[in-house]
Amino acid sequence: MKACLFISSILLLLQIETILDTHAQQLAFVGDPQQETLEERRARIEQFIYKGPLFLQDDSVTAIRNLGEKNEVVETDIHSDDPSQYGYIQGSKIWKWDGLEIIGFEFEESYGRILDPSEQILKKVRPELITITSPRWKLLNGLEVGMSADRVIEVLGQPQRREGDALIYGGEPSEVTFYINENKITKIIFWYYGPD
Known part of the structure; x- marks a missing residue:
């Protein structure tokens, strides 16, 4: 016994x-928020901002169009004469799926350099704004819409600022905002103000 x-x-x-x-x-x-330096914290937040959208690892226009189900994406050009689209670069596009919207500038990879005539030009997207409203779209460290706001703080530490029920990390040139309702993440927005 x-x-x-x-x-x-x-x-x-x-x-x-x-x-x-x-x-x-x-x-x-x-990362243990209690043990890291300010520089390590900034680096961790910056990594999340730029590497967070796991679904966006390939920034080619073709890859963007192929996110989600076949024929699910709606693609719209932004026109500078539309006042609702103020602030976006002429030539930007909006791509929408269920629970995801990407506003980005479409450009040719060859921009600014001389091409060999046999070289194929690849079109890419530089995101300006990514809005996520569904847990379908996976993010780094397992953060996603629908989970507890406590998990955000566990992963990224206390927000740099709060605006109402929004937890905001980063700042110029880029940031991520978690919108919270009843302690649950309802929306995540990645803002990219400058070159990434």
């Missing part, structure tokens, strides 16, 4: 150790 209790105790201790190891690994991956 004592041998069974001893073995059970050892197994319980091993389970506890495994749980603690897993938690320590998660903290190491995310």
Whole structure:
């Protein structure tokens, strides 16, 4: 009987150790906000801003158009004479899917350099604004619409500023805003003001 209790105790201790190891690994991956320097915190937030949208790893126009289901995307040109589109670069486009909107500037990869006549020109997108309203669109560190606002703070630390129910990280030239309702993320917006 004592041998069974001893073995059970050892197994319980091993389970506890495994749980603690897993938690320590998660903290190491995310970063412990209590132990990092200001520079490390800025770097972590900047990494999230620029690498956060996992669905946007390929910035070619073709890849953007192929996000989501076939024929799901709606693509619209921005015209400078439309007052609702004030502030966006002439030639920008809006791509919309269920739960995702990307406003970006379409450009040729060859911009600013002389091309060899045989070289194929690849069109790319520089995002200006990414709006996410669905958990369908995955982000770095597992952050997504619908999860607890506490998880944002766990991953990115306290926001640099708050505006109402919005948690804002970063700043010029780029930032990410988490909109919160009843402690749940309802919308995430990535703003890219300058060159990335």
